[in-house]
Amino acid sequence: MGEIKSAVDFLDQFFGGAVVQPASVEAAITSTQDDQPPVPGSKEGEGDANIFASACLRVGATQIRSLAPHHVEVMTPSTTELLPASNAPVLSMPSEEQSEFIEITEDDVVFADRPHTANPHPFSLDMDDFAIPEPQQVAASCADAPTDFLTSLDPLAFEAISRAEELSIDVETSVKGTPWSPAEAPGKAAKLGTGQTIGQYLKAHGATLDARPRMRILSIGAGGWKGAFDLDKMGESKKMELLGLLDGKVWTGHNLAFDLLWIKHTATEVNPKMLIDTMFLATAIRPDIERMIHERIVATTIGGQQPVRLAGKNAGTVEQELQKILIERSASKNGKDDDAKSAYPLATLSLVFLNEKMDKSFQNSTNWMPSVLTADHLNYCIGDITAPAIIARRMLNLPDDAPIAELIAALDIKKVPGAWAYTRAFEPAARRLTYCTLKGIPLSQTNINKYRNVLQNDADIALEKVLSLAPGLEPFRDRLASPSGGLTAELKEAIADALKMRTGTEVERKDTGQPKLGAKDLLERFPDEPLITARRDLDGALKRKSMIDDYAVFAGQDSRVHGTITVGTVTGRTRSGNPNMQNAPRNPEFRACFAATTGHQILAIDYSAMELRIAAALGARAYGQFLKLMEAPRLSKVKWILKLPNMLDYIEGKKPLPVGWPIQKPDYLSEQKPSIQDYGLVFGSELACICRDLRNGGAAFSNAQTDLLRFREVFRAGLDPHILTAVAMEAMAGRFDTGGLAPLEYMKSLSADQAKALKKALAGPRQAAKALGFGLLYGMSAGGLYHYGITSYGLSWTMEEAVEARAAWFRLYPEIALWHWMTAHAGGKLKSDVFDVRKNECRGDGEGGKFYQGRTLSGRVVEGLELREALNYSDQGTGGEIALHAITNLPDDIAGMLVGFVHDELIFEVPEGRAEDVSVEVTRVMNESAETLLKLFDVPSEVEAALGQHWIH
Known part of the structure; x- marks a missing residue:
């Protein structure tokens, strides 16, 4: 690579002119898969694309303006253009031209798995530095729509499916879950998609009802040919011949793990070459979907009027349907689950990318039980194989009829943030997790x-x-x-x-007058x-009994539980169902019910403190970004803060901080509205205090890899982070003597036996430290921390103590505070029109409307309406990528032993003679997979293994 003098030079050299697409699927897959991220210790990554600097690059991305320093004026409106919904959405852009350039040299370029340079500084450009070009909309050629379900593999169908490289796949089943789910015969009053009750339908069509769990319909799109096969009407040999044609093809669809499970349950030897799954693509490469929905709703508001109002259940405009989706997703958020927002269903993606409301009348499995199906059933099936192929291409800003080789080539891990997560984690791991479901975990x-x-x-x-x-x-x-x-x-x-x-105390009551009896x-x-x-003990015992009974029902056929596991959240973490194996209590007696079969053992290996380790890496990354920012502070996005009088001197430690810093935020509802300078002083004082605490902790502000960052150092030294926090907090309160040593140095001085004894002696403070560590990782408020400590960790403390503990924790680990600050102010805040679900009103980007954006350690972009969401998704999303990457990297024979997966824990049923060898190999793979990302920021990985006759963890 030649000398890079500017961002424009960088892009010109990076793209090297027109993108050359492979001529075939084989070439496309080879080019993508061979394009591995450079491994630590190699020189392959030097000069490659910065995974942060390419935050919004897509194949064919176009520079829309000079990459100038960001002249950001906080609290001022910006112009946003919204494309018609019939086009694939693009990101908004400022209209004004700017004259200066940000200089980017090769030293700025950072890539996932890149070896450390002498002084690397992970740095990111903003999403609005690039625009995704409007795709060319071309109507895909297709034959006449099918007029009936197919009951045989005719020559036309055989020829079309055999010749196609890409197949659109969708399966309809007679049961909601898996082939092992119990049959659920509906009552005759149950409604079908036709609007009739079961009884009315059966009578009108002379049909019978078959509630056996089975794959009823297989819909296939092959080029211009489309058809839906009624498998109930096909002989076994013809059915197997049809399924055999799917082997070795690229499958396109939505939530394909479900389809793959049912197909492989019938034809075990059938394997796709690759899955193009719109659910995974939405999570991996389109983090802006929720923001686009908000902007679409606000765009319907004219002259400050109220937003569109909800219509009837099945009526309304696209905007009204999108509005309903936001309300439903907001109402369904589970307070116990930080990543509770589910991945987007196909119906939502159709509204966003096709500007069409899909008919989901026949989604319920009951519709596929009758022996006779209608034309409406057929139209539903054809729609489910037509939409995903187009949506997948629009997500990548390709023409609707782009060859599959072009689509695969567009998933270039060096150009598309999130493509690494898709091709190295989500897609390959989804296939292996399907095999895990097929095998099932044994139940005694x-x-x-x-x-x-x-x-x-x-x-x-x-x-x-x-x-x-x-x-x-x-x-x-x-x-x-x-x-x-x-x-x-x-x-x-x-x-x-x-x-x-x-x-003698009244129970609090809701506005409705009902008593509040929640645990909190x-x-x-x-x-x-x-x-x-006593009531909690009663409910706990009854709940565990109900859960184990449910597992027993699902394991009735072969004494194994075949719960589904798929990437089902916006973070990229997995969800389980039918039954849900990921909420199995850690109670030892409960998990003892999952026992190995004769001649085998259960091996459970999980990552140790992975959520905290990732946070340490994110803190180190933020510190590196901050060092880079300070090389040219007046060209940074936060220059409006740094240009305040003496602010740089305070931040750099050249002047002592004024008394009373950090300054509290002003009341924006006060009669005298706070000025931009008032806010700048608040945010600047926060940053100055963070820098003071970093210096006090040993940071020299010279090198992100060598400077002492306490949270990272905990893991470098192999310490328990909760014990360090407990020691520091107790020492601050005068209840613990460290002998004049700093808490970190004191912990390092202890022998293994002394550390073990200390953990026992500080059991109570350690419990409180866990509340701080897990509660504050994503910026929980003092009030939230107070409630969280009581309800989740049984703490007895006052609000004042929670306030003090929160401040003390961030002083102890200032790099975490810096990560939060950088996300909130130095590139993570996106002005946006927002529809306020709670108030049913719109808030423009000039009225405080905003989204927050973060990035996983692989560079995948994540977004949320709140800062804590962007922080959480960055951490939890990285954890999901790491665990799924590990599953992908397992040797084939060991992957065949995988029987369960719970977030970051892998569960195997291994032959007794291989147990130790398998444990060693899985440990190696899991650590190497984690260090692919963690070692970029010098955070080590560690796993814990447990081997026994049953599931021990």
């Missing part, structure tokens, strides 16, 4: 029976304890003893009366109340 009926008896006994004891403490609940004995009983209005009032009688509400209002403890 003997152990279940024993454990069920234990749980029932525990429930009986807890119930009697509840009734002895609150005799007034006796009339509700049966409901309290039922795992599915629920709380009626009468029972809620009875519990509230019992608590009032025992404590009760624990905070009635700490240490025996009735609450």
Whole structure:
């Protein structure tokens, strides 16, 4: 690579002119897969594209303006153009030209898996530095629409499927879950997609109902040919011949892990060459979907009017449907799950990328039970194989009829942020996790029976304890003893009366007048109340008994649980279902029910403190970005803050900080509106305090790899981060003597036995430290931390103590505070029009409307409406990529032993004679896969293995 003098030179050399596409699928896949990220220690990555600097590059990306320093004026509106929904969306861009350039040299270029340079500085350009060109919309050629379901493999179908390199695939099944799910026969009053009840439909069509779990319809698109096969009407040999034609092809569709599972359950030897899955693509390369939905809704508002109002359930414009989606996603957020936002369904992607509302009337599995199907059934099937192929191309800004080789070549890990995650983690791991589901984790009926008896006994004891403490609940004995009983209005009032009688304190009530009986509400209002403890024990025993019974039902056929596992969230982490194996309690007796078959053992290996290790790497990356920013502060995006009087001197430590820093945020609702300078002073004071704390912790502000960063140093030294936090907090409070050493140095001085004894002695403070570590990692407020500590870790503390603990934790680990600050102010904040779901009103980009953007360690872009979402998705998303990358890298024979996966824990059933060897090999693969990303920032990986006759972890 020649000398790079500017960003324009960089791009010119990087693209090297027109993109040359492989001529075939084989060439495309080879070029993508051979294009491995350079491994640590090699020189392959030097001069390659900066995975951060290419934050929005796509194949054919076009420079839209000079890469000038960012003249950002906070709280001022910006112009946003919105393309018609019929076009694939593009990112917005400022209209004004700017005259200066940001200088980018080869030293600035950082790539996932790149070896360390002497002084690397991970640096990122903003998403709005580049625009995705509008794709050429070309109508795909197709034959006449099919008029009936196919019941044989005719010559035309055989020829079309055989010749095609890409097949659009969709499967319809007669059961909601997996081939092992119990049959669910609906009542005759159940409605079908035609609008008729089951009874009406069967009578009208002279049909019968078959509720057996099975793959009923296989829909295939092959070039211009489309068809849907009714497998119930095909002989076994013809069915296997049809499925055999799918082998070795590229499959395109949505949530293809589901289709692959059902197809391989019938034809085990059938394997796709590659999956082009629009659900995975949306997560990997289109983080802007939610933002585009908001902007689309706001664009319908004219002259400050209220946004569009909701219409009937099945009526309304595209904008109204998008509005409903935002409301539903907001209402369904699970407070216990930081990554609870699910991946986007096909219907949402159709609204965004096709400007069409898909008919999902026949989505319910009941529709595929009748022996006779209608033309409406057929049209539904054809729609489900038509949309994904077009959506996938529009996501990558390709013409609708682009050859599959072009699409695969567009997934270039050096040009498309998120392509590494797709091609190295999501797609290959999804196939292996399908095989994991097919194998299933073994379940011991003997152990279940024993454990069920234990749980029932525990429930009986807890119930009697509840009734002895609150005799007034006796009339509700049966409901309290039922795992599915629920709380009626009468029972809620009875519990509230019992608590009032025992404590003299009223239960808080909702606006509706109903008592608040959630665990959080009760624990905070009635700490240490025996009735609450007894009821929690009762509910816990009943819940575990219900869960183990559910697992037993799903394992009824072969004594193995075949739960699905797929990339099902916007973070890129997996979700499980049918049944959900990822919420299995860590209770040892519960997990003992998952026992190995004769001659085998269960090996469980998980990453140690991976969420915290990734945060340490993200903090180190932010520190490197900050060092780069400070090389030319007046050209940075935050120059409006840094140009305030003496601010650079405060940040660089040349002047002592004024008393009272950091300054509290002003009240923007006050009569005298705060100025931009007021906000700049607040944010600048925060940064100056962070820099002070970094210096106090040993950072020399010279090199991101060698400077001491405490959070990273914890893992470099092999220490327990929660114990270090506990020691530091106790020392600050005067309750622990470190002998004059800094907490980190004190911990380093201890022997293994001394560290073990200290962990036992500080069990209570360590529990509090865990609340701080996991609670503050993504910027939880002091109020949130106070509630979190009580409800999740059983802490007894005051709000004032929570405030002090929060401030102390960020002083102890200032690089985490710097990561938060850099995301919020130095490139992660995107002005945007926003539809406020709670208030049903629009907020323009000049009225505080914004999204926050982060990046995983691989460079994949993530977005959220709140800062904590961008932080969380960066960390959790990296964790998902690492774990899935490890699954991808497993040797084939060991991958065949995989029977379970829970976020960052891999579970294997291994032959007894190979247990130790497999453990060593999996440990190596998992650590190497993690260090692909973590070692970029000098954070080590560590795993913990447990081997036994049952699932031990």
